[in-house]
Amino acid sequence: MSDVIIIGAGPAGLQAALTLGRMHRSALVVDSGEYRNGTVLHMHNVVTNDGTAPVDFRATARAQLQRYDTIELRQGRVGEVSPADGGFAVRFEDGTVEHAPRVMLATGMRDDLPDVPGLAELWGVRAFNCPFCDGHEFAGRTVGVLGAERAEHVVRMLRPIGVSIVVFDDGALDDDRRAALESLGAVVHRAPVTSVAPDGEGVRVSAGEAIRVDGIFVTNAAMRQRAPFADQLGLRMLPSGAIEIDEMGRTSLAGVSAAGDLAHRASVPGVMAAVTLAAAAGQLAAIGIVQELVMA
Template sequence: MKSQTGDERKRDPSGGPHMYDAIVIGAGPAGLQAALTLGRMHRSTLLLDSGEYRNGTVRHMHNVVANDGTPPAEFRETARAQLAEYSDVEIRDIGAQTVTAIEGGYGVLLADGDAVDARHVILATGVADDLPPLPGLQELWGTKAFSCPFCDGHEHAGRSIGILGPAPRAEHLIGLLGRIVSDITVFPVDQGFSAEEAQTLEALGARVSVETVTAVAPDADGVRITTDSGEQTVAGVFVAAGSMRHRAPFADQLGLQMLPSGSIEIDDFGRTSLPGIFAAGDLAHRASLPGPMASVLLAAAAGQIAAVGVIQSLMTS
């Protein structure tokens, strides 16, 4: 879709620059649903799609009602086709660089240098996964290496899997996957397990490797795990190590209130600590939760709730 610049930018009836009711930054499940909800209520909306998605390497989504097994790209394509039916929703295939407060709302500077304004902004840029610096792991991410048992555990039913990472987080994965897979081997990725940690993991039914993983690679039967002394093949690996980071800098730019999890703090309607700024998806959660619930459905639900929050604000302003 062509981006409007300079004199081509929409103008309101008074002759000034056009101000959208909302700009939604990010076009994953949260952003797509937010735009749909706003469009259905005839609120002028700009949806910015940078083309970066957390599940961009994933072949099939799972645990998504009516879309179990659907490729994420197909999901996004269908959503965008449906959004095209709403004249109040504009989509631009470009990312945003900055969000700043202006009179009556916020200004968003786009990657091509264009500037657009809105009364409200919904941040839905999501997060990126920072994986352990293990050779081969990034290449397997989303295809044979995973983090979410709800999304990818069932596909390994009755097979052997490996868990990479520290004992405390491995314990949680064992508890979820133990009844699904045939057996689990836990591998350290940076340092070995203490005797107490190994005993705890074994008591949960897992085998514990005393050797650190040095590389992973695809194999006809799944994943080939290389340690200091040899190789082992498993159906897939679940990563208990690593961390998440915000894909975009807007939380820092705007000075939003953050939670100990590193996520943006929001209320029940997706409102952040800054009036007019909403957040939805993996980058935000309420203080009552220990962290973001990484799920396509929950991200979409959060996008809908944030859009409802925007509409409520527009009705009272």
């Protein structure tokens, strides 16, 4: 039996496993093969890995974890996590059951994109949601902003990068907000977006007419838990849809930790999706687990 079962093998889960392995604590890391940035071609704003493909990042991490005898990596999908015998039972979809005194959730969030034909195919390639991660690459180019509710915030973030911005009004803008966007230098297009499609190295947006932009920032994608485990365990949740954790990644249920973009402290305004933040959260959660093991 491992000290902890880590469900999820993105940056949070992999970093947690590394930290535990270096302390000679045992962990079973379950990798479903699905990742929030699975369609992304290059990571950015990741020190020493700026421009690295996420698939290469994960492969390097997995190779390094092979050096640690106490860490087991397993491909598979978990269907249920439940308390059992003073610890937890982790049931895989193939019927296998593993037990551990502690569980760490690192399955991340899922983006529910607006219902625009073609958008899902461009997600992570030419359509994004994070100016910190992808804004710099559009310096001196033209981008579209899809989703009017948070458009002004995104426009203000992108302005110093030096991009030309077209905001596609989905009906949420009144005259004052439209004027505010235009005062920031954005062009506001009032027709609804009916589809998007690749256009050379850019994107063709159909919105009453065909408008070409180099990329799209989507502000109205909804986020939700990728996996059902928080509900199954009855964990305390935050208005953002994330799991509430303390400073060391502990959830409201003793023995369960969470790390990555699926969880944050109540003092943080919302979900912050970034590779370095997820890895840092994974390390903190692993340190918290080691502390508990030492005290036990």
